[in-house]
Amino acid sequence: MRVALISDIHSNLEALTSVLQRLKQESVDIILNLGDIVGYNASPNECVELLQDKPILSLAGNHDLAVLEVSRAQHFNIIAYQALLYSREQLRPEFLDFFRNLPLTRQGRGFLACHGTPTSPDSYVLFHFQGKSVLNYLRQHPDLRVCFFGHTHRRALWCRDIRGKVALLPIKPEKMVLDKDCLYLINPGSVGQPRDGNPEAAYAIFDDEEFSIHFKSVPYDIRSAQQRILAAGLPEFLAERLAQGV
Template sequence: MTIGLFSDIHSNLPALEAFFEDLDKRDVDTIYCLGDLVGYNVWPNEIIGHIRQRKIPTIAGNYDFGIGRNSNECGCAYKTKEDKANGAISISLTNELISDKNRKYLRQLPAHIRIDLQLNDSPQNLLLVHGSPRKINEYLFEDRAEKSLLRIMEDADADILCFGHTHQPYHRILNSGTEENPHYRHAINLGSIGKPKDGDPRGCYVVLQMDETFTVKDKDSIKVNFHRFEYDVEKAAKAVEDSRLPNVYAQNLRNGK
């Protein structure tokens, strides 16, 4: 089984189109989107249109949750007053641009998707969330204490936990068993399609590969492949600059921040 996973598009149409072009070259069995379709750029309706046209199973990101309810809050952890003020402009513009039909679509997105894998006689659980299993806007950064991350995964009964929200890709393998009788769990942050924050402006997504040999006792029996792709960053940045959105969002796209 091969699964394509992506997240955090944030109304970046050139990035989404390039992502589909890149993904379509790969042999994947199914695709899932982990939310935050909208915000920070000018194409929320076009993004949702592509997702709906392809009938991609999608969960709500924190931004989708807010816009779906016509809220002026997105659940974002802005660090400064300037960031918060800029964020308010983005939320306001997105609420103006979104169609009634697409607002309803966002409002109806599920909070998570759980997939019970039956590849062999030892079932495994794949859990797809936006922030964390506990909260839609909880940030699970790569440096989170192992004990804390492991507890979150155990409480959620997740052998494989895939998420986004931080826009910073990583894969951590944790053992909730013993050295003699291991139970390996995989925490996978997909990065971001349309708003990377790891210093690389290219979009990022993940392809998981598993077959009938997959087992929680072998940490290498699942392949986690991170794929970066080029897209027309200048087109996305220029769209920001031609709108009332803060120009800093254009520079962030160019710098991958």
């Protein structure tokens, strides 16, 4: 089974459109969306429409939960908070049920999918102790080999080998065949607001039979996404950062 992994779309219609277009050529069996559909950028309704229109399995990110319950955004930085309020104002009422029905995690053959960590959509896997903690969680579930996550907006491939050594592996541009004796945490990066220096919309393809991961990205019309942000009256920095991938 080939699984397309997308995450952190954040209301970026141009980026989501480009990724979905590219996925038509990837012959995947499922598309798994790891959350944060709204926030930051200017097109929350259009993104929900696109996702609802296709057989995409989504789960809830912290911004998706905050759009339903704004008190969950109290710890956001001021720019993220302003953009969350914009998403909340803009979102058509008929889409609220879509967000209410999003699960926090999803499980498939050998894998678990979540937004931040398996136990919290707000927690990050950025540092070694955090990767180790989630890999320990996987170890306690013998039916799981891999956990897909998002939230950091950075691609990542964490590995725990049979001796228990945890490492953050370098991301290669080509397909990477994984070791069946190891446990992995995989972050495909962000579709709508990448922060790892590559401004292209990021996604990844996981193949559970050959046990491989291929990190990919696709260019999109950044200028148009920026113009929408400015026209919506959202902070200029949200437009600028898209061009830099930060």
